[in-house]
Amino acid sequence: MIGLASPANHEWLAGHGVIPVAYGDGVADRIRQAAGKVDAFIDTFGADYVELALQLGAQPSRIDTIANFGAVAEYGVKAEGNAAGASAGTLAELAGLIADGQMEVPIAATYPLSQVREAYRRLASGHIRGKIVLTV
Numbered sequence: 223m224i225g226l227a228s229p230a231n232h233e234w235l236a237g238h239g240v241i242p243v244a245y246g247d248g249v250a251d252r253i254r255q256a257a258g259k260v261d262a263f264i265d266t267f268g269a270d271y272v273e274l275a276l277q278l279g280a281q282p283s284r285i286d287t288i289a290n291f292g293a294v295a296e297y298g299v300k301a302e303g304n305a306a307g308a309s310a311g312t313l314a315e316l317a318g319l320i321a322d323g324q325m326e327v328p329i330a331a332t333y334p335l336s337q338v339r340e341a342y343r344r345l346a347s348g349h350i351r352g353k354i355v356l357t358v
Contacts, residue, residue: 224257226267231351238326250277264303265289272299328352 225231225240226249232242243252253260253274261284263275268289275285276297285299294301307313319325330352333341338356345354 224253226253228349230349234351250274253278262286265293266303272297275299329355331355332357334358 223240224243225235226243226245227235229242229244232244235242241256243249243256260275260278260280263271263278263280263285265271265275265285265287266289268287272285272287272290272293276282282298283300285297286303287293287299287301288303291301293299316325320327328351330350331341331344332355333344335356335358341354341356344350
């Protein structure tokens, strides 16, 4: 499995069994060098990643985006991540995996609900590893 990230996150990815690849200019060549062939691609960022996946040879049926819904109509890729993740069954399964220690959900920061604006500012700044959690 390959993960696109800034070099600051490469050690964390490698520690989780993921081959880190830096995004930016030349990313297609770096992915080819790391993987050879790309069988599937999950786009959680948007921009031109669906086009990148197609350029790398992934079939539209093996590309899923949660960020570029225009690509769904244009290229016939999937946009199943949001709907599948929102089901009670999927959430229960994920909670079980977390409770059993089989899945990690990094928490970047927690904020009380009264600081929701600060939480959104932190989220909008990008380049965070983990989720922002609001508490009551």
